[in-house]
Amino acid sequence: xxxxxxxxxxxxxxxxxxxxxxxxxxxxxxxxxxxxxxxxxxxxxxxxxxxxxxxxxxxxxxxxxxxxxxxxxxxxxxxxxxxxxxxxxxxx
Numbered sequence: 001x002x003x004x005x006x007x008x009x010x011x012x013x014x015x016x017x018x019x020x021x022x023x024x025x026x027x028x029x030x031x032x033x034x035x036x037x038x039x040x041x042x043x044x045x046x047x048x049x050x051x052x053x054x055x056x057x058x059x060x061x062x063x064x065x066x067x068x069x070x071x072x073x074x075x076x077x078x079x080x081x082x083x084x085x086x087x088x089x090x091x092x
Contacts, residue, residue, distance in 0.1 A: 001043060001044055001045070004043040004044070004045075004046070005035065005038050005043065006030050006033070006034040006035060006036075006037040006038055006041065006043055007030060007033050007034075008030055008031055008032060008033065008051070009029065009030065009046045009047040009051050009054070010029070010030045010043050010045070010046050010047075011027055011028070011029050011030075011043070011044060011045040011046060011047065012027060012028055012029075012030065012037065012041045012042060012043040012044065013026070013027055013041060013042040013044065014026035014027055014028050014041075015041065016069075020040060020041075023041075023042060027044075029047060029051075029054040029057075031054055031055050031058040048088055057080050060076045060077070060078065060080060061076070061077045061078070062074040062075055062076055062077060063075060063077055
């Protein structure tokens with residue numbers, strides 16, 4: 001969404017590498033202001049309800065995991081599963 005900045009509640013695409021075209025299926029929800037991501041990551045939505053759940057998820061215990069692509073940082077020790085999500089129509 002043009003002009004959507006990385007502030008708490010904004011949903012944005014996660015990238016695999018520094019290549020801006022490497023985003024595929026992973027996303028993140030901002031829980032803090034992250035203006036350094038503006039223009040480099042595709043912000044495409046915002047949380048309308050349940051933001052407090054995203055804030056809780058951001059506080060779970062994490063660790064590093066070795067993969068065939070290298071080390072993945074901040075992987076939850078206990079998997080976090082989103083059981084329900086829905087897309088709302090854009091109103092302008």
